[in-house]
Amino acid sequence: MKNTPVNHQIVKEVIDKYGLPDFGKATIREVVAISTELEKETNTEFIHMEMGVPGLKPAQVGIDAEIEALHNGVASIYPNINGIPEVKQEAARFIKAFINIDVSPEGCVPVTGSMQGTYASFLVSGQCTPGKDTILFIDPGFPVQKQQLAVIGGKYESFDVYEYRGEKLQAELEKFLSKGNIAAMIYSNPNNPAWFCLTEQELQIIGEMANTYDVIVIEDLAYFAMDFRKDLATPFKAPFQASVARYTDNYILQISGSKAFSYAGQRIGVTVISDKLYHRSYPGLTKRYGGGTFGSVYIHRVLYALSSGTSHSAQHALAAMFKAASDGTFDFISEVKEYGRRAQRLKKIFTDYGFTIVYDHDLDEPIADGFYFTIAYPGMSGGQLMEELIYYGISAISLSTTGSNQQGLRACTSFIKEHQYDLLEERLRIFRQNNS
């Protein structure tokens, strides 16, 4: 038996107890449960890299606005389902300031996090046109979104974009879209789990394909402006956050308060529906709801049925954070750059001890350092590596749970503490000795 930082026998017992058919396919929550239990039983600190939870303080400007709104009595009143005017106007202004796209406040709709935004988007997109009932995932992606489709009994198809970057993306997209069953396609940019960023050329291809095949693009900007290779921090000044909205009117953007503003606990974000899509009617929606446009069905039928709107005070918080960012008085990007600094240090330690970065380039440019990165170790599958690292007190999730065909793990930088860089190095030294 190998000499490992966490007692080998106890790890085996705890993993066995969970009765998982394949540990490599364990969900994030299962990995958290196992690593937390091991931490307690063996009294050994774990380096937690499995959860994508913001590890920074929430934006103060949001907290102040929310407290003020509560003092003003908003808690007793149902919020307008369309969203309060302040958040709608400030969302549209924020989008102009940081993406340089024009959208009416009408189409900027608060949601209880992007999770709700994608859920409602999947529902409405899949109901627009008879026969167009399938969502295409440009993977790797955020596993819970496929879970959302499982909940509603929706269909999806997917492909790993690893092999199809740049011009190759067009033929691959056409392969799926030309069949006529795809209602919408979704990706995150920067990408969860791999942190690559689709380039303007790739976004142009996606936009043009959406126009050709009349497909809706759901662009998940959960990690808004976190491509730290570019200086995206100055409002109303280039460069801007890359977006498909420059290339098609068939778009829905999901902008989350969770990561950019470290506001995950209050469950707030906005769904942004293009003006054209908002006002378009579809035969499937008319038949099902007796009328309405994409935007009105999204808000007055679907969001109404799901949660009857979004917490009133959190809308005030988001409005204040958007406003301060657009006014240039709140530099949210410099706050979240901490994730990039952590990734740079962690990637160096992993590669020094024989690991490789799996998704390492955006075409000819090395990927940015940010919230996540991906690692592999020669000769080990993702599942094997995930299990092996548990013995060293390091927890991460296998890429196989994200729709990736690559062997490796997703590591998240958000929970890393200052003293853990040395700890990681010490443990990887033993890992390499044991595995070479």
Ligand SMILES: Cc1ncc(COP(=O)(O)O)c(C=O)c1O
């Ligand atoms: C790609 C992606 N989309 C959406 C979300 C969820 O965002 P929210 O907290 O706004 O629901 C996450 C959170 O991890 C994410 O990684």
